[in-house]
Amino acid sequence: MKLLRYGAPGQERPGLSHDDGTIRDLAGIVPDIAGETLGAAGLAALRALDPDSLPIVAGSPRIGPCVGSVGKFICVGLNYADHARETGKAPPEEPILFMKATTAISGPFDEVEIPRGSAKTDWEVELGVVIGTRAKYVAEDEALAHVAGYCLVNDVSERAFQSERGGQWTKGKSHDTFGPIGPWLVTRDEIADPQALSIWLEVDGIRRQDGSTRTMIFGVAKLVSYISQFMTLQPGDIIATGTPPGVGLGHKPPIFLAPGQTMRLGIDGLGVQTQRTVEARL
């Protein structure tokens, strides 16, 4: 199933992307694509529905972030050896974790703000993992059972705020609009192998990232298990699993985003996002 949320920011309604190209409204069935709905029983109940019986959503509404009420947005740094190299770092021996503020979450086609004072705003296409059931101290071979599905993430990053302003990476990862997720939460049964997906990103039509989740250092099962040793994962938490090479910082000389540019990114089976960059708003 491809689950989505549509409507104005903050007022999104749950929906389903039907094979016939329409969006079907799920508002009469579930309160949101969030929390308990993402557990095995919740998803089974949605799967049992006949999509043809659901109301068609008229027009072309805005598509919002594909998961609501996200509790934690956990990111994995330098999880592709070739990306670690392009940033001048050694590949990590254990996963590097950092958090992105949940206020950074935005829709897949929403504008991305260039923060005030930014000269180094960068792109990062990533595979997002959406947690479906509580996970604490889970073993690697049990980990995928806690995953509701996958989504496309752009881990937009301000490199000076991230690395030149002291402390951790959080400052550079958390500006409003720095976390487009969606268009869909694609349930786990539809992605046969999360470690065999093409992953790419273009800026103004130029392919900048072109990789495969096959080259992740730590795969999805390992990451879910690993993170669950340090914090309890809850339904609706999102893990962004790291980016392949080709970020602006990795170019020689580096290239960064300015207002008026367009990012387009995608992952096999998870859809495509497009964002125009704009100056920061209040």
Ligand SMILES: NC(=O)NC(O)C(=O)O
């Ligand atoms: N350099 C940097 O920010 N890296 C990442 O976020 C990543 O590897 O995904």
